[in-house]
Amino acid sequence: MSSFLAALLTYPFLSMALLAGGLSAIAGGIIGAYVVTKRIAFISGSISHSVLAGVGLSIFLARCYNITILSPLMGALIVGILSAFLAGWIYLSCRERQDSALAAIWSVGMALGILFLAKSPGFSVELSNFLIGNILWVQRSDLALLALLDGIILITVFFLHQRFAAICFDETQATLQGIRVKSLYFLLLTLIAITTVILMQVVGIILVLTALTLPSATAGLFTKTLSGMMWLGVLIGLACMFFGLFLAYTWNFPVGATIALTAGCAYGIALGMKSKRIGKRGI
């Protein structure tokens, strides 16, 4: 551990990676609580995987036409928000067979991304980085964008938390109370898209769902309020980021996968502790 702490102080890329991990844990812990309690992990999965289309388009435009205005992060953000609106529209208007339509967003988005990357000249090292994540590549500009997105999430949730909680728990009641359920739902999905882009930097597109849901699901086992679930989820996320980075540094493992595995282990241990506690009470 001491060598890892020394390395954090010595190598700027490592401290920047930890900072990026911390910023993503904040977003993941807060938005993940809504994803877990509203049980929309599949919708979130389709949004998160479709962002590959944006990443692919950005690289394709840069390499084929020298258009660099659209960075991979911005491309992912735009496609993520578009997918969020599409997924929201599917959820609200076609109650039947919506899983098939969401699967279509999931797979078509990924297919478009792979197609763009295949048609981009040169070696596509970015593909694996975006798919499985490489937090060690984070630049200062990325950190600034991650901090901005975190700020947007925190401010939005501060003002709208009670309304978001209401639509997560009981849409019918929220409608009767005059809450604009559809608008809020689209906004929530947009925040999920933003969080996805933040987390993509750390764990990659394939593992985004893990980082989005597991810290919150773990926290949910020990808290009785949604806000408690959020803050504990953030703390668990921060711990997973730190230990994941430490383990990856120590054993030379891929960082994103190690962080996701750490989150998985934390969830497994928490489930075990919870069931033991329930067993002791004899329930």
Place this chain on the structure above:
Amino acid sequence: MNPSIDVKNVTFGYRERDPVIIDASFQIMPSQLVAIIGPNGGGKTTLLKLLMGFLEPWQGTISIFRKRPTRYPNGIAYVPQMTSFDRQFPMTVFDLVLTGRLFNLPWWGQYRKQDREKAMSALEEVHLEEFAKKPFSSLSGGQLQRALIARALVSEPKIILLDEPLAHLDATAENELVELLGHIRKKKTILMVTHNIQSILSSVEHILCVQGRVDVMTKEQICEHFALGLYHYPLIDAPHEHRLAEGEKK
């Protein structure tokens, strides 16, 4: 006196040429407790959705205190079936009741002191004040129904719709709930879907029998129906006087 609910010639269905509610007309006056009965798939929940303004009738009109119910908040509170939401949702009983004050939430998104006080008063009214800080997942079926009624009360509605509140309750919880509803009806109009008409029969004024058509019956007429063993069948296609006469012949 103006009716709380005025339904005139309402027909509605989810698919073309397949109406679920056919030419329904009835009025419900303030402070009445009305039960809604009928078989599964008969249109009871659809009727509630029409009254709440979630569905638009194909034809006919619905007035809630002389206004269309599609503008929210519309003075209606809804107590859903216990199975219709996530019982593991992380929320205290107090926070659950507080969601009944959402309509009064200011732009900065934090409940005001008076909203919190009203939520606590509603909990006291249903005798659940000692459970305020407990997670709502820890409540029994009867306690949960009372908490949901507290949430309905705190929104200060004129009408409360309840969807099968007596389902899955034991006899004690059922009696407590019926007693509570009897107390609330002094101030509110109550419509209640139930399959357990015997438990509520002494408290209700009318019973809406919903099976495509909506027949308004008194409790005496319903008792006759039960006595003749004609619970759902006779509601299908004949006026109830005729059906009763048929039943007597048999």
